[in-house]
Amino acid sequence: MGKVYYALICTALLLSCHRESIVYVAPDGDDRNAGTQEQPLKSLERAKNAVRTIRSEKPRQRVTVCFKGGVYPLEQTVAFTPEDSGEEQSPVVYKAMEGETPVFTGSKALGKWTVVDDASELAHLSPSLHGKIYVTDLPAAGITDYGDPTDKGKRPELICNGQLQTLARWPDDGFVRAGRARGATALPENYTRVHGTKEGVFSYLDSYQDRWASEPDIRLGGYWYWDWSDEFQKVDLWDTSYRIVFLSEPYHNYGYKDSLRYFGLNLFCEIDQPGEWYLNRTTGKLYWYPPQGVDLSTADIALTCFNEPYMIEINDCAYLTLEGLTFRESRGSAILITGGKNNRLSGCRIERFGVDGVHITGGTGHGVSGCFLSTFGYGGLKIEGGDRKTLEPGGHFVEHTVVEHFSLFKRTYEPAIRLEGCGMRIANNRLRYSSSSAMRLEGNDLTVEYNEVSHVVNESDDQGALDMWYNPSYRGNVIRYNRWSDIAGGTRHGAAGIRFDDMISGTLVYGNLFERCGAVEFGAVQIHGGKENRIENNVFYRCLAAVSFSSWGEKRWLEALENPVIRRKLYEEVDIFSDVYLKKYPELKDLRQNVDANTITGNLVISCEKTFIRMNDRQTVGNNTEVDAGDKAIETFCTPEVLATYGLQPIPVGQIGPKNNIWL
Numbered sequence: 001m002g003k004v005y006y007a008l009i010c011t012a013l014l015l016s017c018h019r020e021s022i023v024y025v026a027p028d029g030d031d032r033n034a035g036t037q038e039q040p041l042k043s044l045e046r047a048k049n050a051v052r053t054i055r056s057e058k059p060r061q062r063v064t065v066c067f068k069g070g071v072y073p074l075e076q077t078v079a080f081t082p083e084d085s086g087e088e089q090s091p092v093v094y095k096a097m098e099g100e101t102p103v104f105t106g107s108k109a110l111g112k113w114t115v116v117d118d119a120s121e122l123a124h125l126s127p128s129l130h131g132k133i134y135v136t137d138l139p140a141a142g143i144t145d146y147g148d149p150t151d152k153g154k155r156p157e158l159i160c161n162g163q164l165q166t167l168a169r170w171p172d173d174g175f176v177r178a179g180r181a182r183g184a185t186a187l188p189e190n191y192t193r194v195h196g197t198k199e200g201v202f203s204y205l206d207s208y209q210d211r212w213a214s215e216p217d218i219r220l221g222g223y224w225y226w227d228w229s230d231e232f233q234k235v236d237l238w239d240t241s242y243r244i245v246f247l248s249e250p251y252h253n254y255g256y257k258d259s260l261r262y263f264g265l266n267l268f269c270e271i272d273q274p275g276e277w278y279l280n281r282t283t284g285k286l287y288w289y290p291p292q293g294v295d296l297s298t299a300d301i302a303l304t305c306f307n308e309p310y311m312i313e314i315n316d317c318a319y320l321t322l323e324g325l326t327f328r329e330s331r332g333s334a335i336l337i338t339g340g341k342n343n344r345l346s347g348c349r350i351e352r353f354g355v356d357g358v359h360i361t362g363g364t365g366h367g368v369s370g371c372f373l374s375t376f377g378y379g380g381l382k383i384e385g386g387d388r389k390t391l392e393p394g395g396h397f398v399e400h401t402v403v404e405h406f407s408l409f410k411r412t413y414e415p416a417i418r419l420e421g422c423g424m425r426i427a428n429n430r431l432r433y434s435s436s437s438a439m440r441l442e443g444n445d446l447t448v449e450y451n452e453v454s455h456v457v458n459e460s461d462d463q464g465a466l467d468m469w470y471n472p473s474y475r476g477n478v479i480r481y482n483r484w485s486d487i488a489g490g491t492r493h494g495a496a497g498i499r500f501d502d503m504i505s506g507t508l509v510y511g512n513l514f515e516r517c518g519a520v521e522f523g524a525v526q527i528h529g530g531k532e533n534r535i536e537n538n539v540f541y542r543c544l545a546a547v548s549f550s551s552w553g554e555k556r557w558l559e560a561l562e563n564p565v566i567r568r569k570l571y572e573e574v575d576i577f578s579d580v581y582l583k584k585y586p587e588l589k590d591l592r593q594n595v596d597a598n599t600i601t602g603n604l605v606i607s608c609e610k611t612f613i614r615m616n617d618r619q620t621v622g623n624n625t626e627v628d629a630g631d632k633a634i635e636t637f638c639t640p641e642v643l644a645t646y647g648l649q650p651i652p653v654g655q656i657g658p659k660n661n662i663w664l
Helices: 002-015 044-057 207-214 553-561 564-571 579-584 586-590 640-645
Strands: 020-025 062-067 070-073 078-080 092-096 102-105 107-109 134-137 158-160 201-203 219-223 230-239 244-247 261-265 276-280 285-288 301-304 310-315 320-323 326-330 333-338 344-346 349-353 358-361 367-369 372-376 381-385 397-399 402-404 417-427 430-432 439-449 452-454 463-469 478-480 483-487 495-501 508-510 513-517 525-528 534-536 539-541 545-550 599-601 604-606 610-613 620-622 625-627
Touching: 020 044, 044 062, 044 078, 044 092, 107 326, 207 230, 301 326, 310 326, 326 333, 333 349, 463 483, 483 495, 495 513, 553 564, 579 586
Parallel strands: 020 062, 062 092, 070 102, 078 310, 092 320, 102 326, 310 333, 320 344, 326 349, 333 358, 344 367, 349 372, 358 381, 367 397, 372 402, 381 417, 397 417, 402 430, 417 439, 430 452, 439 463, 439 478, 452 483, 463 495, 478 508, 483 513, 495 525, 508 534, 513 539, 525 545, 534 599, 539 604, 545 610, 599 620, 604 625
Antiparallel strands: 107 301, 134 285, 158 301, 201 244, 219 230, 219 261, 230 244, 276 285
């Protein structure tokens, strides 16, 4: 093997030109090959080793690894380390060959489906379904790790022709209401005046659910107390005598309220809709009701089996790029980048992961550009960078990227993009389709611009498409020239396009378009207890309201500033009275003054039900123009000429959204 591998490298070096070496990989290749176009390698891992050898011989030479289209199964993480790095003038690039689609997958194909005809199994199903439910044997397919129905990173997913199938549940969509919370310990009364208990014991109301008592492993998903906090719970006992559910510990952190929302999951008896499935973890049999029109002999049917945290890890590398590659179907997350500098994900497609898409932690200047991310149990991208204490920027960015259908399993606080740190940018992206927020910002000097955000916060409550929370040291953040559309969910409190929650201050919202945003008690922009926020030169079109306020007042604000949690945020995590902070954010010296004072000026409000909700005299308001839309679309009002007639500066509408994405 050593001689063969040496020959591989020698051949690759002979074929290399003065400035670049090329290694070829193909699904039908062989890792004993030379890595040429005629004799390609077979695996990413072997290609990585070939690059290391080439770089050791010619450390300043660019190296490109070209992947032919086809499927590359992955069974363990491929980890890149510093020796896999390139340099600024000689990067290392792993890319798809032109016109090809290489796919790295963590799922295994399922075949040998037979109709369920066992009487004991059919007894659990409606007679109308006999002959429609199919079963396959997982051990026969080489699958013995069945994971868990609801544990993070362990859940398998069944996929047919690229579409997630539904683990058998009831109701088939949405939630059912519980009866009274019946735990032994009553929760303290709060402003909602809703009765609740600490223990997970509650009544169920529909006798239909009596049939669940024979199920071996009932899971319930729900919003147990607050409609912004969901969780999956295991059932300890399903008592049909009194129609009471006893959940297993640990109980939900906030407890359980009367009339909570929940649904049942992992229920064999509830396979009653096309696409639903169930896995018997004792026998290894997987049952499925195929969607209408699916031919089991030709369909692409697979189960996610890859169960390591990440498919790809890029640790302390520099100038390493993944370009045009597709990563699919794992129980965990796709890609982790830690430390290092200037690594890139360019034009990649990442879809159907049980947890997240991409994590970036530390380092500087990492970028995600022109990618397409879809279908995540949790979030899309989680990015940490920069130093908030010194205000050193991280320089990470996400641009021209689509993230859609995220937070499918964990329904709250799993956004498309989460930024945490200092000095990073989100620009020209399209974020859409989620039960909760599209973005969460935690930090300083973060820029969000030219993005399209739509159809989010469609289930949870008290959220914004962009959410920030509980830290008045976050400063220097700019949200400009974005388009926020159709964000109108919420239950008790509402949904907003942008939501500044609990003391968020000093943020600029400029030149945005808000259309059909705001619900219940929230406007398109919702400010809860913050100050020194500026809402300027925006267009609000057919929103519930332009801006809503939940003012705190001086007493609550000053008490919060003395809270140990807030003091740690202000004086330990950072030091707001340090020279670096006061020089950049001089308003911090007056943090205790001008409570609830924000500026809302120069905005155009078009056919909104209200201009403001809960306005008070602490706000600075001026030159906001209200007009009727009639039958005119929002674009009619957004030309520079029309905006000028209402006193607004131009908004570059044509620059909003992804402009350089091969997947669109």
